[in-house]
Amino acid sequence: MAEFPSIDTDLLRTFAAIADHGGFTRAAEVVNRTQSAVSMQMKRLEDDVLKCALFQRDGRNVSLTPEGHVLLGYARRILKLHSEVFNTLRQPHMVGTVKIGSPDDYVMRFLPGVLSRFAQDYPLINVEVHCEPSVQLLQRNDLDLTIVTRKPGSEMGQVLRQERFVWMVAQGFSPHEQTPLPLAMFNTDCFCRTWACNALDIMQREYRVAYTSASLAAINAVVSTGLAVTAQLQSLLTPDLRIIGEAENLPLLPSASIVLLRKPNNASSPIIECFAEYIVEGFKL
Template identity: 25%
Template sequence: MQTLLDLVALRTFVVGVKLGTFNQAAAKLGRSNSAISSQIKKLEQQLGQTLFEKSGRCLSLNPQGELLFSYAQRLLDLNDEAVLALQQQQSQQVVRIGIQEDFGSGFLSSVLGKYQRALPNVQVNVRLQRNAELISAVEKGELDFAVIWALNPSAFHAETLGEFPLRWIGSAVQTSVLKPDAKVDMVVFDEPCHMQKIGLDMLNREQQAWHINCSSISLNGIWEAVGAGLGVTVRTAVGVPAHLKFLPSPQPLPMVSLQFYGMGQHDGAAIATLKQLIRERVVDLPR
């Protein structure tokens, strides 16, 4: 059977060698002299070899002791490293948030940068998805909270951060939404999309013909299509690229609410701090 060295005895051995006497080792480790002697004898018995040469009151290693000393330090360093790594992992808190693609660039980097400086030991996992996916993830317990768009203020564990008007958005060369003699080309998210429905309902009330010229699963895809002149879309002013422009709306478009959506659990300090940073940043968003 393979010999397993006792790490406590090894630490006693290393401390004693470094300090030069077992008396000093006993004082440093908070043990009696007899306990220190017992641990050293245990090591020698496990190895079947003596480790010291007699040299007055000081500890003098023989060749076997010198060899063990080099290995003992490495074993203890590895033990301490493993314990520290596990403790850090256990103490590191993870906050899981979901947020719309509109906030995936400057907004998010600004908030997370401040958050990292305030709470460097908290890890933030961010999920960029659409409303329905984020709401589902919160309700399944996969996210601590989400930042969502809501057409009607929700009474279900939601906090409204602000109201934002919907806008018609087109390429730099477009001047209007309606086309009396032609269909309006629309660029939309794949269904379901409440903002898309609002735009199409307005065109129907205006008795304006329309067709979906391009649909996308990502907001970036929508911006690319609108910028290429493939059509117009309905969105808030948040995150709209500078090369696109807002078009006059034939009819007033409704407001949408930006909300925190959660399951009603009590927020700990890590979540509360992140929410506060988001609140402060929302104030500066374009309307």
């Protein structure tokens, strides 16, 4: 049987970081190495180990060669298996299930990255995600971790981030010029719907809730076609939408706190605390 040189997982980890972040400089920050050290690692991988070019370099721009794309698939599989071995043998207690509740909008915006990183590091932990409005989630006591929206000053638990609600409409459309103002909002149990309607009532702006859904994707689909205005957290703004406000005769909306709650009267397990740390980091992005 032919003998091949072994591939250091550190080389594969750096290679994957370059592919994920589009260049050597950002990858160096991610793997906590200098840019010159990253360059030397990749030179070793290309020249000494695999003996083929993995990158196409055009000035500061870096892209993968066909061979690089092939390696990337294998690298991800090898790194995943490497992680599984260590997590299974070194942390056998990190096996089980964690139940998390979150409104639909946070699931779409923040949780994909959190879940992806957590699954890579702890592949034997099952995560149950329950999507409901904050009001309903606050009434449940069966969830290990819960992400909810609160007004500043009424926070409970650990504050993940604070940001303002804003009015959004589709690029190139002006439904805010209509009377009554057509709104696309979450269903009645949503904090943002209550705050938006209260603000319009105070300024005596006529409106109608023309479209409702429990799904952020459905609301964005309505708004992006120019049929209505919505009020959402600023971080949920998508490229096909734009922010409007007082210049368009709309009231200023309050800020909101996104908080993380732990199950009351329950000794937190290592699994729950570990996943909570990933959530905290994920909401910083």
